[in-house]
Amino acid sequence: MRPVGAVSHARGRMVVVSKPLTSVADHRARVAGLVGVMPVVDLPVADCLGLVLAADLVAPIPLPPFDNSAMDGYAVRAADLASVPVVLPVADDIPAGKTSLVPLEPGTAQRIMTGAPVPPGADAVVQVEWTDGGTSTVRVDRGVAVGQNVRLAADDVAAGATVLTAGTPLGPAQLGLAAALGFAVLPVRRRPRVLVLSTGSELVSPGTELLPGQIYESNGVMLAAAVREAGGEAELLRFVPDDVAAFHAAVGARLAEFDLLLTSGGVSAGAYEVVKDAFTGRGVEFTKVAMQPGGPQGAGRYQGVAVATLPGNPVSAQVSFEVFVRPALRAALGFAQVERPTALARLSAGLTSPAGRTQFRRGKYDPVSGQVVTPVGGPGSHLLSALAVSDCLIEVPEDVTELAEGAEVLVRFL
Template identity: 75%
Template sequence: MPNLPNLPENSRDLPNLRDQPLRRPISVAEHRARVAALVERTPVVRLPLTDCLGLVLAEDLVSPISLPPFDNSAMDGYAVRAADLAGADQDNPVELPVAEDIPAGRTDLVPLEAGTAHRIMTGAPLPPGADAVIQVELTDGGTERVRLFRAVAQNSNVRRAASDVAAGDRVLVAGTALGAAQLGLAAAIGRTELPVRRRPRVLVLSTGSELVEPGQPLLPGQIYESNGTMLAAAVRAAGGEAELLRFVPDEVAAFHAALEPRLAHVDLVLTSGGVSAGAYEVVKDALADRGVTFTKVAVQPGGPQGAGRYQGVPVITLPGNPVSSLVSFELFVRPALLAALGHERVDRPRVRATLSQGITSPAGRTQYRRGVYDPASGRVVTPVGGPGSHLLSAMALANCLIEVPEEVTELAEGDEVAVLVLAD
């Protein structure tokens, strides 16, 4: 251990510096693995289709019916026997009597006799005896007799039963993310609910005696609380349920009093602030000897981090500067929440792009600069703002993170970089 500098005996940091060894910062990958190991997959529940958007199917989905369940018309027109229209054209139309009307939803089907037509609507069942549908635009639209101006082949404009799905088919596999199309398919085969992994319940806790609710007047030394709103929104965007607990003061007793009654009802506690090396770091003071490990990650922004369990509940502690907090969420928390939901793909899309201007980065730390990525301009990325962890306005303008490896200290205009695309 290297010699420590001489410090005043009244320094509040002196006990920490003398009693704790100086550890090297851990890598982004190491801390990500620690966080991932903490957050377990959520239980499987059965939910109505309307509540399943964005969740993950927990079991294979097998169809009990065929789709379509019956032969039906793909057009508004006339159900016919193709042989009856042989030779028909604009100058020599075939004229047939219209024996029946078949709207969508009709269930009492009358067989089509040779030499007749049934007027039929899109989606209506094809009558027995018919082998084609001619669209209404190729006829005169008659209701008692119809003139047909073109010949058609067998199976024209007919959707055959089971041409999409056969009864007994596995239509979705476990692990499928449920979007609009997947939920539409589930409804089409008659399902009203699905087995999914429930949303992780996350307590988002913001500490700091300097924090004030937006809308209230600010006194000198006070700031509006923003991390809670930001992180709760990020949790919801990742598929979780967020409970926001604001304005926990910088007192250990108050911190425990606010946290402990809520532990039984959450899957994860997510804090921001109070994790650095200075005085009044309430999160660190309250949790350091109670199952949560605090460390330095070789990353900019977001070096101070913590992860562990408090009374059996996973806790992830993020730094308090707003950009550090949100970038840390992207790197460490979002992938863990997606994995807990059962998603197989938990990472943001990663692309290669060229820099529109040069940037610098500190040695020994992986830097994540905010940027605007425009694939239409030849895959160019433009840094937004500087590296400062307080530049929230730049974060709000960014649609990506520019990743600079820890061994790289300078990049020039035109250099290629890895970009994490943030847009969902």
């Protein structure tokens, strides 16, 4: 921790009180420790996108489950096509989904569709393009080898094989495999439930007319979206005024339904800091983190529920979410990799950073021009438009105060 000057008054004199700064790593660890791993639930396969498999998935059946045709054509015995062209009687039709099959007799063919089961006695499929397409008899103009155009049972997956291991993130391909094996539900870590709270008497709903001194509420929308993008469930509780009693009334009625309370604003050193006033001495510790933007932070438990309090400036709130809250939510879901992807890049322009603070600047990454990153906007925590057009955060270590054009930096992709 690093000391930071704070002002108090004693006997009519102004006295500077030294308070420690919390490191980014220490506060990240504190927030991560508050949100535990979510319990395992069985969810319908279609609802598992973006979640993490909580147990190994073992195939109950083979894939394919039976020998089937890879082509529209005719099931045949390859030996019957030793001398072509040849005309064969068509003894049966086999559309996909047919469950009762007639064995193929020597010297005959059965018309078959892609994915349909190959009848007993057949050892190949001749594609329709090599025939005249007949329905009662078929003229075959080219021969086939044994096994040609036949997908054998278990060619993809053997029954009893472990196809996905616990901890696997579930994307479209993984869900498709599970469904193909007959799984209706999957064991997954459930989504963390997050109550996102916007405080401030100055906040009004977008779409209404602004009065002097009012601003449109945006942090709640932004943070709720960030929670959902991270894999959680978010509910937005808006327009809690700067009043401690009103704050407790709004929060207390709903808190038990959630795994995390996420607030923005009301955590600085000024007057009317409602979140700080409401939670001080009630299980939430407030600190100033050695970072820019996003210094004022808080974390702890209130009524048994994890609480993370973020600053009110919009860029500070979103950067704080990325650095502290998102990794905690990803860990709660069971992801082994909880951080955003990173890369080293060269700065297209120089920048400065305050001593003793890790700075997170907005940037645009250009891999085509040789892994170059361009700072977007300045360091100000109110410059939301710069964040909106950025695709990464440029991380400047706390012991670096100036970087020249071309300097190598770490970027965190958004």
